[in-house]
Amino acid sequence: MKNVYKPITAEIVDVITETPTIKTFVVRPRETIAFKAGEFMEVTVPGVGEAPFTPSSSPSVKDTIDFTIMKVGKVTEAIHDMEKGALVGVRGPFGKGYPLDAWKGKEILIVGGGVGGAPLRALFLALVERLGDFKKILYCYGARTPQDIVYKKQIMEEWPRIDPKKVEIRLTVDEGDETWKGNVGVVTTVVKDLGLNLNNSVAIVCGPPIMMKFATFRLVEIGYPDNAIYLSMEKNMSCGIGKCGHCMLGEYMVCKDGPVLTYDLIKDKPAIWD
Amino acid sequence: METHYVTEADFVSLLSRLEKQGDLYVATHEDDKVAIKPFSEVGDFTYPGVRAFQPLKPLFFSMLEEVAEYPTEEEALRESKPFAIIGAASCDLRAIQALDRVFLEGDFKDPFYEERRRKGLIVSFDCTDPLDTCFCVLMGLNPYPEGGFDLNLTKVEGGYIVEVGSDKGKKVVDENKSLFKPATENHLSQRQAIRSKVTETVEKQSKEFRPAAAWQEILARAFDDSAWARNVETCVECAACLFICPTCQCFLLYDERAGDRYKRLKMWDACAYRNFAKVAGGANPRPHLVERFKHRYYHKLDYFPKNYGFEACTGCGRCIVACPGKIDMRKVLKEVCKS
Ligand SMILES: Cc1cc2nc3c(=O)[nH]c(=O)nc-3n(C[C@H](O)[C@H](O)[C@H](O)COP(=O)(O)OP(=O)(O)OC[C@H]3O[C@@H](n4cnc5c(N)ncnc54)[C@H](O)[C@@H]3O)c2cc1C
Ligand code: SF4
């Protein structure tokens, strides 16, 4: 009998400072864990507790997993204090990942903000690894300031070079600085003139609640059907396996039925953005 | 299904034998209530007649238990001792079915619940003395068990009819053959009479609360009804209704240091608490009490049926008795139905 509440020990093998409040932790679990982009894991800081995070590394990397974590409270502060060599625990993966197979032949729009870039990187890398399956990828990402952009080198230098005909990256910041030459404004300001065929496109959104809300409204306004809008819902979670009741959104248990849910399923549920 | 007859005295002998095989809990009368107690304290059995004041869920889903220790190599999960509970009402059985769906279905099972379910023998009974707060019939149940038991008892002249409901129950009968006699036509007609009479009583007291349409249909229209806010006024946020509810299964995992190791505990939690669904950064889908109050009704009568096909309210009425604010679920629903 397997105990799903027990974490598997994992060693932190690298810590990358992404922004003043966000770090990426590369961990090596003692057992190999396979996950799909969009599935999440519960990460344990020993003695402090657990919190849900979505791996941000490519699912095809097998021996290590990256978690990109913003410092916001108890568990996340404790992990920010941890260094290379320290031990954490992981449980999972849980939930349903992005349905990549169902998107074959489609044009993919990704809209992200802040630390929401974490699951989107795992998704982006998974998409790029089978780029032949998709017509186009347009990745729009917004951060508060240029300093707050996660995966700066990848997103600004490497990704735009992957296949400029097929893969486009658009960045924006709420507030620029003297070095910033790009767009200034919230992420919805770059979600326009998409050049995508909306009848054959899906949109994936992940970011802070307020950004998710306005991005979704924008996508609906542009003409995306509700069932083509994939939202990563951030709800309070404890068990991660559909038992503890914390993550309910209407009848959905976000940990088990999500965390990615299409807008048509949840738009009439109470308080989806809170 | 297979039925037998056992005299009152022989049934107590059966209990003494069951006690040797594990922990034994029996329903017993205490003041004006029925309580579940260890047989070792009670030493006898009197027919309960109605559900116990406490739900059976703590026997399967502990209020607080250690669920993991880390970092350690994979430890074998603790085996639990066999146990039997004598005195589950029809509503109690429905509640266990609801917990089964949550804890045992899906990609992951709760191994602790599973182990307790495997080790537990459940003996139920036909209600003979419903309380005035009983409304099982409004939740699609009869006040007598129709499934989900290992053995079921019906009080008849001089003893009990014992109906076998599972292999586990059959084993008990087979191993104690000498104590059982055949149930006669007369016994079975006594059972029929009791069942009709008690059902009629519960029907009668529930009549004024019977909804005009299915609960789900009513709730689909009632989300913005002002009756919710009116009815929550006397709520003191103690969550007694949730802890006493036989189907409420919310919990929280939390970690503690234990010497050079850490342990993870699983503790009952309640959606009535303000921070239950709050996320870091402060967003909270149900910041107001009335939203949390409604969530409970919607979970039991709309969300749960959508997920599992039946209501997660059993009509046991424990929440009505437990509420210091005198909130009566039947009345709340009646008001909500009106509009
Ligand atoms: C599926 C999913 C994936 C996520 N992926 C990432 C990610 O990749 N990177 C990232 O930085 N953040 C992610 N988050 C958010 C992250 O889980 C929270 O920031 C984290 O739980 C905060 O914990 P804390 O103890 O530091 O915060 P505190 O404010 O100290 O605690 C918040 C309290 O709420 C509880 N809680 C339970 N679930 C959540 C939740 N989802 N959000 C906030 N609080 C919660 C905590 O247990 C705690 O009691 C994700 C959330 C979900 C649901
Ligand atoms: S609600 Fe029905 S089954 Fe439960 S104790 Fe009352 S009469 Fe018996």
Ligand code: FES
């Ligand atoms: S996190 Fe426990 S049910 Fe979803």
